[in-house]
Amino acid sequence: MALTASAIPGLPEIEPGADLAALLAGALQSPLEPGDVLVLAHKIVSKAEGRIRTLSSVEPGTRAIELAERLGKDPRHVQVVLDESREILRAERGVLISITHHGFVCANAGVDASNVPGADAVVVLPEDPDASARRIRSRLRELTASDPAILIADSFGRAWRHGQCDVTIGCAGIGPLEDWRGRHDATGRELKATWIAVADELAAAADLARAKDGSEPAVLIKGADRHVTPDDGPGARAMIRPEAEDLFRQFAPETT
Amino acid sequence: MALTASAIPGLPEIEPGADLAALLAGALQSPLEPGDVLVLAHKIVSKAEGRIRTLSSVEPGTRAIELAERLGKDPRHVQVVLDESREILRAERGVLISITHHGFVCANAGVDASNVPGADAVVVLPEDPDASARRIRSRLRELTASDPAILIADSFGRAWRHGQCDVTIGCAGIGPLEDWRGRHDATGRELKATWIAVADELAAAADLARAKDGSEPAVLIKGADRHVTPDDGPGARAMIRPEAEDLFRQFAPETT
Numbered sequence: 001m002a003l004t005a006s007a008i009p010g011l012p013e014i015e016p017g018a019d020l021a022a023l024l025a026g027a028l029q030s031p032l033e034p035g036d037v038l039v040l041a042h043k044i045v046s047k048a049e050g051r052i053r054t055l056s057s058v059e060p061g062t063r064a065i066e067l068a069e070r071l072g073k074d075p076r077h078v079q080v081v082l083d084e085s086r087e088i089l090r091a092e093r094g095v096l097i098s099i100t101h102h103g104f105v106c107a108n109a110g111v112d113a114s115n116v117p118g119a120d121a122v123v124v125l126p127e128d129p130d131a132s133a134r135r136i137r138s139r140l141r142e143l144t145a146s147d148p149a150i151l152i153a154d155s156f157g158r159a160w161r162h163g164q165c166d167v168t169i170g171c172a173g174i175g176p177l178e179d180w181r182g183r184h185d186a187t188g189r190e191l192k193a194t195w196i197a198v199a200d201e202l203a204a205a206a207d208l209a210r211a212k213d214g215s216e217p218a219v220l221i222k223g224a225d226r227h228v229t230p231d232d233g234p235g236a237r238a239m240i241r242p243e244a245e246d247l248f249r250q251f252a253p254e255t256t
Numbered sequence: 257m258a259l260t261a262s263a264i265p266g267l268p269e270i271e272p273g274a275d276l277a278a279l280l281a282g283a284l285q286s287p288l289e290p291g292d293v294l295v296l297a298h299k300i301v302s303k304a305e306g307r308i309r310t311l312s313s314v315e316p317g318t319r320a321i322e323l324a325e326r327l328g329k330d331p332r333h334v335q336v337v338l339d340e341s342r343e344i345l346r347a348e349r350g351v352l353i354s355i356t357h358h359g360f361v362c363a364n365a366g367v368d369a370s371n372v373p374g375a376d377a378v379v380v381l382p383e384d385p386d387a388s389a390r391r392i393r394s395r396l397r398e399l400t401a402s403d404p405a406i407l408i409a410d411s412f413g414r415a416w417r418h419g420q421c422d423v424t425i426g427c428a429g430i431g432p433l434e435d436w437r438g439r440h441d442a443t444g445r446e447l448k449a450t451w452i453a454v455a456d457e458l459a460a461a462a463d464l465a466r467a468k469d470g471s472e473p474a475v476l477i478k479g480a481d482r483h484v485t486p487d488d489g490p491g492a493r494a495m496i497r498p499e500a501e502d503l504f505r506q507f508a509p510e511t512t
Contacts, residue, residue, distance in 0.1 A: 001465075002261065003260070003261045003262075003464050004258050005258065006258035006259075090504070092503055097503065104416075114450065158414070159361070159415050159502070159504045160496070160497050161456065162433055162451065162453065163454075163495060164453060165452075165456050176419075177418055177419045194370065194411070197417065197420060197421050198464070200419070200421050200460070201422070201460040202464065204457040204460035204461060205259065205461035207457055208458065223465070224464060239418045240417065240418070241414075241417055246415070247346040247353065247415070249416065249504075
C-alpha cells in the first residue's frame with residue numbers, strides 16, 4: 001500500500017491554552033479515515049500547553065554561567081536546558097547533549113528558540129509527550145468520531161551522522177516498534193535483528209512533507225494503517241533504550 | 257506537496273551480475289517522471305555486485321574466534337565483520353558495533369544473513385555505495401531517458417533509541433542534507449540548528465512502504481522534487497560525521 005504524507009495547511013499560530021484538536025479538526029480538508037496518522041511538530045503541542053519560558057525571567061545559576069561561557073551560549077538559555085535535563089552527557093564544541101527528564105538523549109534538552117514569536121521566549125518539550133498525544137487523540141475522537149494515531153515529533157541529531165531526522169517523542173494509537181525478530185524472510189530464513197522504529201520512520205516521512213519555516217506543523221499520513229491501533233499503546237517511551245543497555249552514554253561524562 | 261512512497265512489485269531475486277537498472281526499468285508500472293526518487297534496499301545492490309561471502313570458505317582468525325566466543329556468534333561471521341570494519345567500537349551484550357571502511361557506524365559492519373538464499377551466505381555492503389548509486393542512475397538514464405535520484409538504504413540502530421530506522425548509505429542525484437542554518441523561520445527568527453538529513457528521512461519513508469520480508473526491495477518516492485538534482489551531488493559520504501567532531505565514539509573503545 002502506498003504511503004502518503006501531506007501537510008495540513010492553514011493552522012493559526014498556536015497560543016497557550018489553545019484547543020489543538022479542535023484547530024486540527026477545523027483545518028483538515030476532508031474527514032479523517034480509519035488508519036490515519038497525524039504527526040504534529042512538538043512545538044505546537046508545547047505552545048498549546050504553555051511550555052514556554054521567558055528568558056528575561058530566568059536567573060542562571062553557577063553551572064549555567066560556567067557552561068554558557070565555555071560553549072558561547074546565553075546563560076539563561078543554558079539554565080533552561082539544565083532545568084529540562086536529568087543529566088548532561090556532553091558539553092563540547094558549542095554543543096550541549098543532555099538526557100531529558102523523559103530519558104531522551106538530544107541536543108539542548110529539546111529547548112528551542114526558533115519558530116517562537118517573541119525574541120525572549122523559548123519552547124521546552126511537553127512534560128509528558130505520550131500523555132499529550134493521548135489527550136489530543138481523545139479530544140479528536142470527541143470532536144470528529146474518528147480515531148487517528150497521534151505522533152508528536154522533534155528533530156534529533158545523530159551521534160555519527162550529520163543532519164537531523166525527525167523522531168517521535170510522544171504517541172498514542174500506534175505500535176511504535178514493529179518486531180520482526182524471530183519471523184522469517186522471503187527465503188524462510190529467520191530475520192535476526194529486524195526491529196523497526198515505525199514511529200520514528202513516520203515522523204521522518206512527515207518532516208519531508210512540510211515547510212521547515214514552521215508554517216506547516218501538522219502532517220496527515222495515510223497508508224500506515226497496519227501500525228495504527230485502537231488502544232493508545234505503549235507510547236514513545238517504549239523506544240527509549242534503558243541506560244543499562246546503552247553502550248555509549250556511560251563513558252567520559254561531562255564533569256563540572 | 258504531498259509525498260508518496262510506493263513499493264515496486266515484481267522484482268526477481270537478484271543474482272550477481274544482474275543489470276539492476278534494467279530490472280527496475282522493467283518492473284516500473286509507469287514511466288519515471290522528473291523529480292522521482294528510487295530507494296533501493298542495499299541488499300539487492302550488494303547482490304548484483306556480487307558482494308556475497310560464503311561462510312564455509314571463511315577462515316576465522318584469532319580475534320574473530322575470541323570475539324565470537326565472547327558474543328555468542330559464529331566466528332566465520334565475525335571474521336567477515338572484521339574484514340568489513342576499519343575499527344570495532346563496542347563488543348558487548350552480543351552486539352558488535354563497528355566503523356565500516358566507508359566510515360559508517362553500525363552493527364556488524366552491515367553484514368547481514370537475512371534475505372540471502374543459501375544458509376551459508378552473507379551479504380556485505382557495497383564497496384562504494386555512492387559509486388553504486390551513480391552507476392545505477394547513469395544506466396537508468398541510458399535505458400529510460402529519465403533521471404531519478406537513486407538512494408541505497410540500510411537499517412541502522414541508534415545509540416539511545418530502540419529499533420532501527422532506514423538510512424541512506426549511498427546516493428546520487430539528491431541533496432542529502434538540506435541546510436536551513438542561517439535562514440529564517442516564519443516569525444523572522446534565525447533557524448539556528450536546522451540541518452535536515454533529507455536522504456535519511458527519504459530512506460525511512462521508503463521503509464514504511466515495503467514488506468519487510470525482503471520481497472519489495474525497491475520503493476518509488478514522488479513529491480520530493482525539490483531535493484532532486486541534475487548532478488549526482490556529494491553522495492551519502494557527506495552525511496558521515498568526521499571523527500574529529502564525534503563526541504561519542506572516542507571513549508572506552510573495545511580492546512582485545
